[in-house]
Amino acid sequence: MSAALDTLLHTAAVWRGSERASTGPAGIASGFDAFDETLGGWPPGALVELIAQREGIGEVSVLLPALARLSKDERWIALINPPYIPYAPALSLAGVDLAKVVVIRAARSADALWSMEQALRSGTCSAVLGWPATMTEQAIRRLQLATETGRTLGVYFTQPGAAPRTSPVPYRLRIGGSIDNVCVEVLKRRGGGLAAPLRLGRVYRP
């Protein structure tokens, strides 16, 4: 690269797409180097949409190291309408303090979203994970606002094609592969462009 270009690139007037705008508080270490290098960890105070290509590929396990870290905090880790029983022995083995976990079952879809919003907004949760039956653009807006207010890690899971395509969610990640070879595609992130798919490798022991 020529010296002239080099000088130009080092002046503050030039913004380079590869530099992520620094956004708010430091991320929560995910436990995966590739993830932390690209995204700076899980973002507290920003809503994350996780799209799992299918069930059983480690889509929950990718979060467990971060949840284990967060559970050292006095705050709750709220699981709202998980599709199955969050299995206590597995969470415990991953290092999550069960005394911080609270599971919420809401029969009606509106109640589930309400619970998520309350948990996110209250500031008494370090992480809120939701499995909403439906998600609308308006609901995402509300949840994002609540996430900012409570400075909580807010994650909701959807299936491919279930969430609205245009939505104000700041982070959208798609999880593929299998549990011992997890691949995360960053479809959308705050303050940054595209990134190559992240290979996290084995997210759990099998």
Next chain:
Amino acid sequence: MLWLCLNLPRLPIEAFLRAGTPQDPLVVTSGGNAPLIVACEQRAAVAGIRDGMSLSAAYALLPELNARIRDTSAEQGCLEATALWALQFTSQVSVHAPDSLLLEIGASLKLFGGLDALCSQVNESASQLGFDTLIAVAPTPLGAYWLARCRLGVSVEDRETLQHHLNRLPVTCLDAETAAFQSLERMGIRTIGQLARLPRDAVVRRFGQRLLDQIDRALGNRPDPQTPFSPPSRFSARLALPSPVSEAEALLFAAHRLVLQLTGYLSAANAGVMRLRLVLENEDGGATDVIVALSIPSRDPKHLLNLLRERLSQTALGGRSEAITLEAPDVAQLAPRNFSFLPDAAHAREERATLVEKLRARLGNDAVHGLSLFPDARPEFAWHEAEPGINTRPGPPLLRPAWLLQRPRRLKLHGGRPCLDGQLQIIDGPERIESGWWDGFDVMRDYFIARNNSGATFWIYRERASSGDWFLHGIFS
């Protein structure tokens, strides 16, 4: 000693209005054959109705008038309810019939940040309770009462200034017969000061000891012990609604008043409520119970009201309610909280608990739970639903999936091998689990970790009993 008198000048009418405003303008009458207006609502006053007017004259001015006979027992009830609420400011509260409370505040000044701060807190909180109030402060209880009754909203802290103020009050402050007032008037004696300057023995001869006694007590020259109001051992407060109500918001408006009373009661006992019971008395004689359970005792009126609101919105109201009763069947001591600049762990736990309570109030108790481990080899019994926040001892480090199915699902076989979205490849196992022969839920299984072609990983088992069937029990998500 410093006394604060809280006078409720509009008590006769407010005794009817506390729970909400009725449709038609309300007046309170003396009752009897020729009822006179004792008090009237603003809407009636605007129409020209005044205290002392006969009821028939008032009807002529405003035919849609809602006239009620004065209910002194309801007024007494209001005073006692207010006394309960006032216990948050001082432990010594006395009811001074017919329309006042006396609070000994000398010992409370420091806690509430001085006299002015205390008075404004009392004022503000009293208006939320649904009463107009007049406040006066004096070194003697009767002095404070007179100042308040005469609408002299002053705070007097020493006896000289008190004497100065009292001297100018009209003699009608005194508790005396009408005849005595008439003869005082004939003598040209209008103020307490004029009366006090007359020769004592002459006054005693003419009016007896009573008048001078009152002046002496008001000035502090004679002791004036007050009977302290003692709170009941159990809180229960009832409020009749002005008209039958079925809307949750109207019920909450009334409940708010009762919650504030409860707050005073709890502060006096340095306690918080663990369980709240709101009874809605229906028109048809039935009753609906609304119960709120708390995980940490609280006396924060906003929090309690929020919980009641959520619970009410989830309750099927069986018709319209005529009255509500708030009870605190379960009360626990509250740990005193020290002022701290750093958020402490106990405080964080308390904050956490409010979220659980809020969610439970709307979704029901069972909808929110924590997780705990249980030492049982059978996977479905190795965990329990627990109260959120319960500590649990770590179990053996066994490889387990993040999701467990509520009930194992039977797998289809293809060529004798289990399938789930395609053929399953065994990648680990077996782990043999045999247990539970003693309680009838015995288990004899071989567990495997298996994966299908698309990469999804499952926890499956084979029944070792006769059938040898395959089941899906968990998902490595």
